[in-house]
Amino acid sequence: MRGAAAFAVALLALVVVAPGVASAQQAPSAQQPAHPGALPPRLANYAWDGDLLRASFSYRDVLDPALMKKLSSGLPMVIAMRAYVYPEGQATPVALAPRVCRVVYDLWDEVYRVHVSEPERERDQAAVLDGVLRICTEARDLAVVRRGLLAAGQPYFLGVVVDVNPVSEGMVEQMRRWMSRPTGSTTIGPADALYGNFVQLFARQIATSDKTLTFRTQSVPL
Amino acid sequence: MRRGPLLLCLGLALAPSVARGQARRTWGATPDPPPPVSTAPPEPPPATMGTPVPGSTALPPAPPVAEMATPIVRTPGAIGLKYTLEGVEVRGNKATRPRVVLRYVPFKAGDVLDVDDPELEQTRFRLLGTGFFRDVQLSLRRGTKRGSVILVVDVVERNTIVVDDVWLGISTDADGNGNQRPLTAYGGARVTETNLAGTGIALGGAFAVADGQLALRARLADPNFLRSSWILETEVLYSAARDFFGNHDVLVDDPSVDPSQSYFPDYAVASYKRFGGRVSAGHDLGVSSQIFLDYRLEKIDASLPLAASDHRGLDVEPIDFMLVRGSSILSAVRASFVNDTRDEPFLPTRGHRLLGSVDASLTPLGTDYPYTKLVLRGAQWFPLSWGHVLKLEGFAGAIFGDAPLFERFYVGDLTDLLPDRALDLAFDRRPAPNFLSTDIVEIRYGNYAAKVDAEYRVPLYRGARSIYGVDLFGSFGFYGLANEQDFYNPARGYKGFATWPIDLTFNAGLRIETQAGGFVFGISNLIGLIPVRGQQQGAVR
Numbered sequence: 174m175r176g177a178a179a180f181a182v183a184l185l186a187l188v189v190v191a192p193g194v195a196s197a198q199q200a201p202s203a204q205q206p207a208h209p210g211a212l213p214p215r216l217a218n219y220a221w222d223g224d225l226l227r228a229s230f231s232y233r234d235v236l237d238p239a240l241m242k243k244l245s246s247g248l249p250m251v252i253a254m255r256a257y258v259y260p261e262g263q264a265t266p267v268a269l270a271p272r273v274c275r276v277v278y279d280l281w282d283e284v285y286r287v288h289v290s291e292p293e294r295e296r297d298q299a300a301v302l303d304g305v306l307r308i309c310t311e312a313r314d315l316a317v318v319r320r321g322l323l324a325a326g327q328p329y330f331l332g333v334v335v336d337v338n339p340v341s342e343g344m345v346e347q348m349r350r351w352m353s354r355p356t357g358s359t360t361i362g363p364a365d366a367l368y369g370n371f372v373q374l375f376a377r378q379i380a381t382s383d384k385t386l387t388f389r390t391q392s393v394p395l
Numbered sequence: 396m397r398r399g400p401l402l403l404c405l406g407l408a409l410a411p412s413v414a415r416g417q418a419r420r421t422w423g424a425t426p427d428p429p430p431p432v433s434t435a436p437p438e439p440p441p442a443t444m445g446t447p448v449p450g451s452t453a454l455p456p457a458p459p460v461a462e463m464a465t466p467i468v469r470t471p472g473a474i475g476l477k478y479t480l481e482g483v484e485v486r487g488n489k490a491t492r493p494r495v496v497l498r499y500v501p502f503k504a505g506d507v508l509d510v511d512d513p514e515l516e517q518t519r520f521r522l523l524g525t526g527f528f529r530d531v532q533l534s535l536r537r538g539t540k541r542g543s544v545i546l547v548v549d550v551v552e553r554n555t556i557v558v559d560d561v562w563l564g565i566s567t568d569a570d571g572n573g574n575q576r577p578l579t580a581y582g583g584a585r586v587t588e589t590n591l592a593g594t595g596i597a598l599g600g601a602f603a604v605a606d607g608q609l610a611l612r613a614r615l616a617d618p619n620f621l622r623s624s625w626i627l628e629t630e631v632l633y634s635a636a637r638d639f640f641g642n643h644d645v646l647v648d649d650p651s652v653d654p655s656q657s658y659f660p661d662y663a664v665a666s667y668k669r670f671g672g673r674v675s676a677g678h679d680l681g682v683s684s685q686i687f688l689d690y691r692l693e694k695i696d697a698s699l700p701l702a703a704s705d706h707r708g709l710d711v712e713p714i715d716f717m718l719v720r721g722s723s724i725l726s727a728v729r730a731s732f733v734n735d736t737r738d739e740p741f742l743p744t745r746g747h748r749l750l751g752s753v754d755a756s757l758t759p760l761g762t763d764y765p766y767t768k769l770v771l772r773g774a775q776w777f778p779l780s781w782g783h784v785l786k787l788e789g790f791a792g793a794i795f796g797d798a799p800l801f802e803r804f805y806v807g808d809l810t811d812l813l814p815d816r817a818l819d820l821a822f823d824r825r826p827a828p829n830f831l832s833t834d835i836v837e838i839r840y841g842n843y844a845a846k847v848d849a850e851y852r853v854p855l856y857r858g859a860r861s862i863y864g865v866d867l868f869g870s871f872g873f874y875g876l877a878n879e880q881d882f883y884n885p886a887r888g889y890k891g892f893a894t895w896p897i898d899l900t901f902n903a904g905l906r907i908e909t910q911a912g913g914f915v916f917g918i919s920n921l922i923g924l925i926p927v928r929g930q931q932q933g934a935v936r
Binding site for chain 2: 230
């Protein structure tokens with residue numbers, strides 16, 4: 174009994190201590206990079222448009238050959254880019270500039286239909302492949318942040334996350350529910366919860382996007 | 396900065412040929428081939444608006460670039476392309492028959508296909524969810540007439556032989572004469588070919604072994620029986636099992652026991668064989684719910700002591716082996732319902748899982764074991780703001796009538812400190828650990844059971860390849876197990892709280908989700924081997 178009591182105390186201690194331990198290891202929110210300052214560097218061009226900071230950078234490499242091929246599948250592809258503004262040396266963003274490009278190849282008109290959503294505007298276009306790459310994998314003069322939100326003398330950089338075909342949270346949930354169903358087993362036993370049904374193995378193979386690219390830009394001196 | 400003029404000159408020199416090449420590749424039945432992909436990060440495009448930030452630009456400003464194509468007027472956010480579907484083409488399937496793939500494609504020739512239809516994406520996930528394919532991609536290609544297309548389903552098949560369950564552990568049991576032994580090993584596995592000969596039918600087998608015990612199962616399941624939405628499953632079972640009753644001081648009159656052995660063995664041993672089968676039909680009730688109807692028929696041959704008795708509290712009472720001596724028949728129907736909204740099956744963070752079942756084994760069905768069994772189980776997962784997960788679970792069950800012992804609620808299934816049954820085999824002879832010093836120690840099988848417990852999980856690792864996740868967990872709960880007499884005639888010698896047949900249970904360890912399945916490494920089984928005060932049956936004596 175003494176051993177069991179000691180174990181119970183240890184278990185209680187584990188439960189009490191665990192939150193502190195894990196908060197240090199806690200996976201970051203999927204919405205923003207965990208350690209933006211340590212992301213791979215990439216050059217951007219910055220310009221002040223009045224008090225509005227604009228940035229231009231490219232993420233063409235998010236489309237690998239397989240995704241390039243998929244671009245012409247005739248079905249929609251979404252390239253979603255999020256540019257977070259971080260003070261240098263900090264991990265909390267002060268602003269976010271998103272850009273979503275939705276493109277589908279029109280099989281009979283032989284042209285790509287593109288819809289772009291940005292903070293300032295939405296537009297529909299028809300383009301050839303090079304145009305699609307320019308429209309959907311480059312941020313040109315992206316409206317990033319107003320000067321008033323930035324502290325004078327503090328350098329800032331952009332932490333950028335690009336997702337290709339991000340699956341919506343609702344879709345993820347619905348599909349995971351779909352996949353978590355039993356495959357016909359009617360067994361209802363106490364040990365059921367211990368081991369995964371084979372269908373369960375595939376839940377994690379459905380990633381939240383086809384590909385994710387992250388990088389940071391050089392600092393903007395203020 | 397000096398490369399700008401050089402690139403400009405080079406660009407002017409090559410421009411005509413590039414332009415011709417693009418013109419030739421852009422228009423035609425197939426879209427442009429992709430340009431060569433560079434591994435180096437691309438250069439940023441030049442800024443065209445505003446004043447460049449000094450010292451921050453990689454390239455000099457450039458004049459504004461004109462739009463490349465004429466904007467088209469469409470509903471914002473929608474592509475708006477619709478075609479007439481000419482057919483569906485399945486590619487890449489070597490073992491899986493096309494009709495198996497087409498079961499999951501809700502489109503047919505003649506349909507109007509909207510490229511924004513969410514069913515297209517769901518079709519891909521449905522096919523991945525079958526477990527038959529490593530990858531599934533959908534695409535369109537031109538049909539024979541303008542405006543028509545063919546939906547192409549490209550699949551990459553995967554190994555479909557999977558391990559559903561693995562049991563491995565140590566227990567303490569008794570030999571055939573009822574003499575206790577310190578430690579014995581047990582094990583077993585359940586393996587399924589989920590796509591038999593490419594038909595989508597699952598063929599599975601399972602075994603469990605321990606010293607003197609063996610259980611075998613063979614299962615065949617068709618998730619789309621006769622191309623309907625019904626699941627049909629059949630199972631054949633065989634078991635050669637034995638179970639252990641009493642604790643240390645039983646009285647047994649068993650002609651099968653060696654006369655040279657003591658008539659006062661540690662345990663009374665019931666041996667039995669089961670052979671039979673089960674037919675089950677299931678149906679989806681929406682995305683998250685399913686209902687199943689089962690019928691099973693078994694022949695049971697039991698070899699029991701002529702008589703046996705054991706202490707219950709201060710009294711000596713005959714042992715009920717819960718089996719009919721000799722040959723008997725079990726004929727039963729079951730209806731069960733499952734509602735599952737978990738976000739993930741093995742390491743869920745939110746959602747719930749509800750299970751309910753009713754078993755009826757009635758004399759008109761030819762059974763020798765008339766009983767009704769009700770089971771309710773529910774679990775809810777809560778994501779905590781700091782990334783951990785809390786699970787609360789409840790279970791309750793009741794049996795009315797004379798169910799065979801393998802249908803009764805077993806103490807090892809309720810406490811984490813004894814091995815669970817596998818394929819209905821009970822591997823361990825020990826009673827409940829009895830941390831609370833109640834009369835739970837007198838009960839091995841019961842007609843009424845309940846359990847509440849909580850589990851706290853700490854994610855340690857998340858991956859996307861062979862190991863998907865590792866979580867540290869700790870669980871704690873209470874359970875109770877009783878028969879009718881425990882309510883109106885508690886074991887004599889127990890008083891007050893001790894007459895409540897309840898105990899606590901706990902476990903801690905790792906939950907690991909891998910490509911090969913989910914595994915739990917808990918320390919409770921080892922903890923359970925440490926004797927605790929009150930474990931001895933009839934401790935009040």
